[in-house]
Amino acid sequence: xxxxxxxxxxxxxxxxxxxxxxxxxxxxxxxxxxxxxxxxxxxxxxxxxxxxxxxxxxxxxxxxxxxxxxxxxxxxxxxxxxxxxxxxxxxxxxxxxxxxxxxxxxxxxxxxxxxxxxxxxxxxxxxxxxxxxxxxxxxxxxxxxxxxxxxxxxxxxxxxxxxxxxxxxxxxxxxxxxxxxxxxxxxxxxxxxx
Amino acid sequence: xxxxxxxxxxxxxxxxxxxxxxxxxxxxxxxxxxxxxxxxxxxxxxxxxxxxxxxxxxxxxxxxxxxxxxxxxxxxxxxxxxxxxxxxxxxxxxxxxxxxxxxxxxxxxxxxxxxxxxxxxxxxxxxxxxxxxxxxxxxxxxxxxxxxxxxxxxxxxxxxxxxxxxxxxxxxxxxxxxxxxxxxxxxxxxxxxxxxxxxxxxxxxxxxxxxxxxxxxxxxxxxxxxxxxxxxxxxxxx
Numbered sequence: 001x002x003x004x005x006x007x008x009x010x011x012x013x014x015x016x017x018x019x020x021x022x023x024x025x026x027x028x029x030x031x032x033x034x035x036x037x038x039x040x041x042x043x044x045x046x047x048x049x050x051x052x053x054x055x056x057x058x059x060x061x062x063x064x065x066x067x068x069x070x071x072x073x074x075x076x077x078x079x080x081x082x083x084x085x086x087x088x089x090x091x092x093x094x095x096x097x098x099x100x101x102x103x104x105x106x107x108x109x110x111x112x113x114x115x116x117x118x119x120x121x122x123x124x125x126x127x128x129x130x131x132x133x134x135x136x137x138x139x140x141x142x143x144x145x146x147x148x149x150x151x152x153x154x155x156x157x158x159x160x161x162x163x164x165x166x167x168x169x170x171x172x173x174x175x176x177x178x179x180x181x182x183x184x185x186x187x188x189x190x191x192x193x194x
Numbered sequence: 195x196x197x198x199x200x201x202x203x204x205x206x207x208x209x210x211x212x213x214x215x216x217x218x219x220x221x222x223x224x225x226x227x228x229x230x231x232x233x234x235x236x237x238x239x240x241x242x243x244x245x246x247x248x249x250x251x252x253x254x255x256x257x258x259x260x261x262x263x264x265x266x267x268x269x270x271x272x273x274x275x276x277x278x279x280x281x282x283x284x285x286x287x288x289x290x291x292x293x294x295x296x297x298x299x300x301x302x303x304x305x306x307x308x309x310x311x312x313x314x315x316x317x318x319x320x321x322x323x324x325x326x327x328x329x330x331x332x333x334x335x336x337x338x339x340x341x342x343x344x345x346x347x348x349x350x351x352x353x354x355x356x357x358x359x360x361x362x363x364x365x366x367x368x369x370x371x372x373x374x375x376x377x378x379x380x381x382x383x384x385x386x387x388x389x390x391x392x393x394x395x396x397x398x399x400x401x402x403x404x405x406x407x408x409x410x411x412x413x414x415x416x417x418x419x420x421x422x423x424x425x426x427x428x429x430x431x432x
Contacts, residue, residue: 053228056429057228061228065226
């Protein structure tokens with residue numbers, strides 16, 4: 001919650017939109033606010049952004065019952081043609097949020113340094129199994145007393161080989177580590193389609 | 195309650211009751227969790243505020259929208275033309291917002307149904323209504339694909355009409371979940387009656403056409419649904 005998921009999505013769209021055909025599905029908890037933030041900031045044309053309503057449970061809509069999200073993805077493809085990358089953002093509600101493999105090919109889990117530097121140590125499905133763990137707002141670490149080295153060590157202990165990206169979106173090109181990871185994943189899929 | 199083959203309905207396969215449990219399970223992944231069945235609007239208006247008022251709301255919904263949905267579902271399970279039933283559902287749904295909701299949920303159920311009980315009849319309806327047929331029609335056809343009978347389809351539709359609002363009320367009011375489930379249990383005998391009425395109407399509709407199906411409606415549910423669709427901050431899609 002408040003870790004910068006929507007800001008990350010916006011930054012990714014800006015970084016990748018010139019090279020890839022992109023779309024975004026947001027899963028808000030009780031408003032269309034995330035979708036509207038992306039629309040207001042014009043990170044993509046409006047027909048490439050859609051919101052799914054989740055009945056107070058975004059984690060249900062991305063994991064247990066993915067119907068509405070699958071439908072949203074289909075509608076986006078109908079509207080704008082083939083897409084290279086669809087970012088499905090979940091509303092922030094808990095550390096156990098995981099995306100169904102029926103909905104996504106890869107999951108990025110975003111936490112921030114201000115939420116407590118013990119989150120990687122505590123683990124949980126998001127931290128442990130996400131294909132990429134993002135630790136955001138590194139610029140705030142000195143102000144909230146978070147130990148980035150400790151977070152990196154704990155993340156490695158939980159995740160083994162799985163990658164971790166430390167980001168500060170206020171920095172120039174701050175989303176670069178995530179954008180590079182996305183490009184690498186896409187290149188791998190293109191080379192060896194599932 | 196069982197349908198004989200001479201009525202045009204398919205018989206239940208051995209173990210058919212278990213298929214009904216799968217279909218009626220609130221965790222069946224067909225998108226229903228994001229919908230409150232009108233409960234969110236009723237909570238905001240103060241019409242649902244405790245277990246007793248939830249029970250009154252669910253009873254009203256069961257005997258109106260629930261009965262109508264159960265009739266359509268039973269008729270689809272009995273083998274009536276699903277496109278004619280889809281038109282009949284439109285005629286029984288005056289609220290544009292609720293028509294939209296019914297088709298959206300129908301499309302989502304169709305996806306789950308085709309993955310769960312593949313059937314040429316489901317494929318044909320999906321092709322004819324790519325934006326979604328009314329959910330009760332898809333539900334009935336799904337029951338048919340699962341080798342369930344019209345009364346089973348009526349039960350599934352009727353139960354959904356009350357279980358959706360009850361679950362939503364738990365989330366919206368932090369209502370004691372035991373109280374909400376007790377509401378459903380108290381409504382069970384009435385659900386039996388509604389399912390029997392719907393199945394009986396579906397049997398007549400085989401000869402008389404969809405006009406024989408129930409057309410009960412709840413104007414307050416329709417009006418509140420139209421208002422709810424305009425809210426900018428809400429937890430449920432309907």
